[in-house]
Amino acid sequence: MTTTPEPARRDTDHRRTEIAAAARALIAERGFEGLRTRDIAERVGINIATLHYHVPSKEALVELVAQSLRDEFKAQHLRRSRDGLAALEVLRLEFADFRETLAGREAFVVMSELSERARRDPKVAAVMQPLQAFWHGQIAEILARGRADGSFRADLDPAAAASMVIGGMIASQRSPGDNLVNFDRVAAELERAVRNPAPQHSGLLP
Amino acid sequence: MTTTPEPARRDTDHRRTEIAAAARALIAERGFEGLRTRDIAERVGINIATLHYHVPSKEALVELVAQSLRDEFKAQHLRRSRDGLAALEVLRLEFADFRETLAGREAFVVMSELSERARRDPKVAAVMQPLQAFWHGQIAEILARGRADGSFRADLDPAAAASMVIGGMIASQRSPGDNLVNFDRVAAELERAVRNPAPQHSGLLP
DNA sequence: GCCATTCTCCATCAATTGATTGATTGTCTC
DNA sequence: GAGACAATCAATCAATTGATGGAGAATGGC
Numbered sequence: 001m002t003t004t005p006e007p008a009r010r011d012t013d014h015r016r017t018e019i020a021a022a023a024r025a026l027i028a029e030r031g032f033e034g035l036r037t038r039d040i041a042e043r044v045g046i047n048i049a050t051l052h053y054h055v056p057s058k059e060a061l062v063e064l065v066a067q068s069l070r071d072e073f074k075a076q077h078l079r080r081s082r083d084g085l086a087a088l089e090v091l092r093l094e095f096a097d098f099r100e101t102l103a104g105r106e107a108f109v110v111m112s113e114l115s116e117r118a119r120r121d122p123k124v125a126a127v128m129q130p131l132q133a134f135w136h137g138q139i140a141e142i143l144a145r146g147r148a149d150g151s152f153r154a155d156l157d158p159a160a161a162a163s164m165v166i167g168g169m170i171a172s173q174r175s176p177g178d179n180l181v182n183f184d185r186v187a188a189e190l191e192r193a194v195r196n197p198a199p200q201h202s203g204l205l206p
Numbered sequence: 207m208t209t210t211p212e213p214a215r216r217d218t219d220h221r222r223t224e225i226a227a228a229a230r231a232l233i234a235e236r237g238f239e240g241l242r243t244r245d246i247a248e249r250v251g252i253n254i255a256t257l258h259y260h261v262p263s264k265e266a267l268v269e270l271v272a273q274s275l276r277d278e279f280k281a282q283h284l285r286r287s288r289d290g291l292a293a294l295e296v297l298r299l300e301f302a303d304f305r306e307t308l309a310g311r312e313a314f315v316v317m318s319e320l321s322e323r324a325r326r327d328p329k330v331a332a333v334m335q336p337l338q339a340f341w342h343g344q345i346a347e348i349l350a351r352g353r354a355d356g357s358f359r360a361d362l363d364p365a366a367a368a369s370m371v372i373g374g375m376i377a378s379q380r381s382p383g384d385n386l387v388n389f390d391r392v393a394a395e396l397e398r399a400v401r402n403p404a405p406q407h408s409g410l411l412p
Numbered sequence: 413g414c415c416a417t418t419c420t421c422c423a424t425c426a427a428t429t430g431a432t433t434g435a436t437t438g439t440c441t442c
Numbered sequence: 443g444a445g446a447c448a449a450t451c452a453a454t455c456a457a458t459t460g461a462t463g464g465a466g467a468a469t470g471g472c
Contacts, residue, residue: 031326036430046449117237168374170376176335242458242460
């Protein structure tokens with residue numbers, strides 16, 4: 001790998017992917033404060049100059065990391081088909097998606113870190129904000145559908161409840177103890193929190 | 207202030223407070239990545255060497271910031287008396303407390319930043335974790351009380367629901383639009399999410 | 413008045429860090 | 443094989459940054 005010089009072909013995309021992966025790992029370990037271009041280059045097994053050849057600046061590097069995370073979430077979301085499922089079932093798919101991200105740990109930590117950074121880095125915000133808006137919108141839509149078909153509470157505010165759902169999932173990771181166990185408990189509670197306590201019959205209303 | 211030399215009395219505590227305040231403001235503006243001891247000293251109006259006289263190292267400085275935030279939250283929590291209030295009323299006090307923190311903006315951002323940093327800085331974790339545990343425990347207790355007296359759902363999981371409440375409050379700040387408006391919407395939704403849809407009469411149960 | 417203590421600043425260090433320069437190697441095209 | 447291009451590295455720069463040493467000024471106790 002490192003000793004045998006790889007074929008000097010046009011693998012800029014490949015190198016950028018490697019760099020993004022190394023950067024993500026380091027961000028997960030030390031946060032943005034501890035992120036050093038040298039460390040990234042070392043982990044990839046290349047010279048700093050080579051790193052700068054593929055990614056011109058640290059700013060561009062952070063943007064690259066944000067994009068790589070966004071692409072991963074997009075791909076993950078598309079992996080599970082939502083066709084013809086009831087609102088509650090789709091909500092459970094969202095839980096499953098997030099649970100999967102949690103299991104890998106790294107992606108979740110990097111996402112938290114990026115969300116924080118997006119507060120003052122417009123380039124990162126430009127990547128993360130649409131992602132978060134999409135996520136929030138998806139869940140709000142699920143909740144609105146469930147409210148309409150009577151499976152969720154009639155007094156549900158879809159947008160506000162979406163924040164509650166997302167926030168609950170994230171906050172479940174701040175408690176001590178096993179991460180996945182905590183998540184499952186909160187997910188179950190979220191389900192009870194949005195379900196209709198007095199579900200309608202499938203028929204019409206007067 | 208800067209021209210007139212202040213009386214060189216034993217005001218180390220005062221200086222440390224000033225330093226903590228300046229550090230908090232700078233963390234809110236630029237995050238931990240952008241936190242420079244020189245900038246803090248400049249904002250306080252003292253020399254870097256003087257800063258290091260009062261706070262020996264940057265590590266100690268971060269710890270100081272964490273402590274100052276913890277003390278503020280403690281003081282804020284004690285300001286409102288909870289005596290003799292119903293569970294729902296106490297929950298609303300928690301909402302009011304958080305809303306107050308939000309209005310100041312800085313404390314909320316610094317808290318988020320510190321929570322992130324606590325992940326890999328044991329000294330920060332030692333300050334922040336008990337604080338978060340206390341907050342979570344308080345809310346879980348309120349929820350358990352409300353469940354017991356029938357004002358909250360009977361199938362409530364207090365610990366999980368506490369994560370949901372805290373997470374919802376925090377997540378309300380990630381949505382676009384006015385922060386306080388978003389918070390109020392989510393707080394109202396959280397209230398509906400935990401309330402008992404079929405409240406008992408005030409009498410006994412068989 | 414004298415001295416210890418506290419607080420402050422000027423000057424400076426040593427290390428770190430993002431970035432660049434110039435040269436080298438291998439591959440593809442013609 | 444000559445030229446163009448992609449990819450890589452060793453060496454180095456300039457700026458930043460946390461931290462220190464030593465000296466000066468104000469205060470309080472005696």
